[in-house]
Amino acid sequence: MKIVAKKKLWKYLFWLGPFLITVGLTVGLVSEQWGLIPLVFLIGGIVISGLGLIWQSYQSNWWNRRSTQAGTNALVATLAILAILGLINFLGTRYHLRADLTEAQLFTLAPQSRELVRVLPQPVKVWVFDINQNPQDRELLENYQRQSSKFKYEYIDPQARPGLAEKFGVKDYGEVYLESGDKRQLVQTVNQNERLSEIRLTSRLQQLTNSTTAKVYLLQGHGERQLSPGKDAISQAVQGLGDKNFTTSPLNLGETSKVPQDAAVVILAGPKRGLFEGEVKALQEYLNRGGNLLLMIDPNTDPKLNSLLQEWGVRLDNRLAVDVSGESVVGLGPAAPLVTEYGKHPITKDFGNGNSFYPIARPLEITSVPGVQATPLLRTKPYPSSWAESDLQSEKLEFNADKDLKGPLTLGVALTRKQTPKSASTPQAAPTPSPLPSPTTQSKTSPTASPSPKTPQALPLPSPTIQSKASPTASPSPKTPQALPLPSPTTQSKASPTPPASPPAPAPTPSSQTATESRLVVLGNSDFATDGLFQQQLNGDVFLNSVTWLSQQDEQPLSIRPKEPKNRRITLTTTQGNLLILSSLLLLPLIGFAIAVIIWWKRR
């Protein structure tokens, strides 16, 4: 009797095993130190449990039972089957067949993307800095990955790996970067509304793997900032462009008389003397064929660009922008306005309210011109802190209401113009060529209007009333009735002194045109980009972002058609809708329950 009791007690001792293991784990986890004490507990617990198991199995003669043998057999068989299934599945992922049954082939890469990825010369990796892995995006990335083993992608939580995020310059969740070798490029920012786009990814991929780089020309010959290091040169800015994959070269329009075809951006940085009329014409012609121009013009100079700027609705103010607030804070003189307020624009979108400053700057005056979209980029502080000073001789800086202009002043502006027939944006464009052969009028009013074959309607009846409404002053002879509400001929002739050989294409709707556009950035200062100042604050970013935006690299070079689902609607009649609601919510469940009740009733 006593022996039995002892034996039973002995049996319960094995409960110490799990107990000790738990204690060991708790101690270790709580103290987060796996020193001697938790280890002793753990090892002791494991040993006791093991002994207990062995003793138990001997006690019950477990090993000699047939079920144990069968169990072992089953275990081995199960493991074998698992291994086989694993292998089959592994092979299944390697060699698989995929058929995209969607009508628009939504989940198949465009042939251009496939080809590009298949012949990748070097490994590329897509880094997505986001916590949420959108299945759609993953699907797309996996599609890329299937084409080539050189394509990799990885999701990174920027907070978990701040070092990596900093290396890429990640500013926000959802940024997608492409890395190849030591080159990194932002593809896009994905968020709830904007998913990863194949078009952007492929075009970035192409940019990154192709060594073709955008060409930037810097205009020379009028005392512009030097490109090689020196006093007041912009060599650092040029260097910065090189780092961004631009190739830069000087351009003297006096020699070539035409902007080269391969110019992605033309920069005019701080000219001291005016441009020749022919040069201005060349620039205008360049802009008209979809060119991109960056003008950085200091005060007290006249680059003679008024005619060009007027087309875009920009006027260079001759006063000097002063900012008395920065004096005490940053140690800048009052003539170096500190800008902390930026326009909503791709160039400045990441700036927040960071600082940039512009020593000796001139404000710009912007008037709206139809067809041109202008976004002020840089704005100085409001009036008491900043204004445009006209009197530079006097010792004391003070605001004179009669001569000076109150802040905030615009120091920089970005403009775009859709690349419709050039005339569309300029006032004289609107009038469609008149079919009526009245030589006098034509020559007087619109020199450009060439006899175009496309006459709207041949209006034989010149109606004097409408006409006089349209242009009361200058056109004495019949013109097309629908011709242009707006412009008076006098301004026209002023606005465009150059009668360019305009293509006589009438512009019916702007949308029918190809979507290329010309871009222009005007800054009332060039000092900010000179060596030494370039690296300070956001100055360099203002310059580099402007050039990047101007180069229109955000447009896709590859003509991949976006994958669009088929446009389809369901139209249900009210009866159909009601029928669906009734049958799904009432009829079907009722049938199920009714049969259940009937059977149950019968069985009872």
Added chain:
Amino acid sequence: MGIVLSNIIAIYRRELQSYFVSPLAYAIAGIFWFIAGLFFVMILLGPDGILVGVAAIDAQGQQLGVPVPPIDVPYEFIRAFLDRMGWLLLFILPILSMGLYAEERKRGTLELLATSPITNWAVAVGKLLGVVTFFITMVLPMLVLEAIAISGSNPPMTPSIPLLGHFGLILLAAAILSVGMFISSLTDSTILSAVFTFAVILLLLLIDLIAKIVPGPVGEALSYLSLLKHYNTFIQGIFDTSALILFASYIFFGIFLTAQSIDALRFQRQ
């Protein structure tokens, strides 16, 4: 081979008969139809439904004169509906599979089956076929309702995507039922079997989430096990053999384990 086949068919018929005379099965079907119908109506016709939403977008586009981005309404509807159905399976299928073996155990008929000349394999395959067939009968009325809805689409839609989606749904159900059948063979309590199946299936559906935390090839392998992930490729309209292989593996492994566990039972009782 012929004998095995006829055995399977015999078991299959017995199973089917037991479903179609069981009040519980009809009650489950009723619940399933009600919830699925609720999803159906909410997604399609409800106040937040796809028809109302798209109509609002269209109206807005017309007002502002902006072209509306193309929307494939029937496709989106089928996808959303099948996605919800995938989740609904999680709750319905454990109830269907719980009785497969546990009931036999409780009644004591399992010994008969285990010691009968019919191989355990054939029994398991027959039972699985039976319950999958019952599930298909449950889904068919929903397919008819969907067909009515899609018939109103303009321009008309080819039936390939809804059919592929439902094929995926049935494969998913078969995989889940196969696992549930194995769990049911382990215990004589139907409740326990249902609860365990629910837990295991939830894990298998959500394993993708766990896999995201685990880096490297282990994470990839884990995410590959996810049932939901492969189901999603089907309902998106992609036919992928690797998904097919994975579902087949689940089904096969479930049957294999069931046969093993009944085998073990035979020895235990001896």
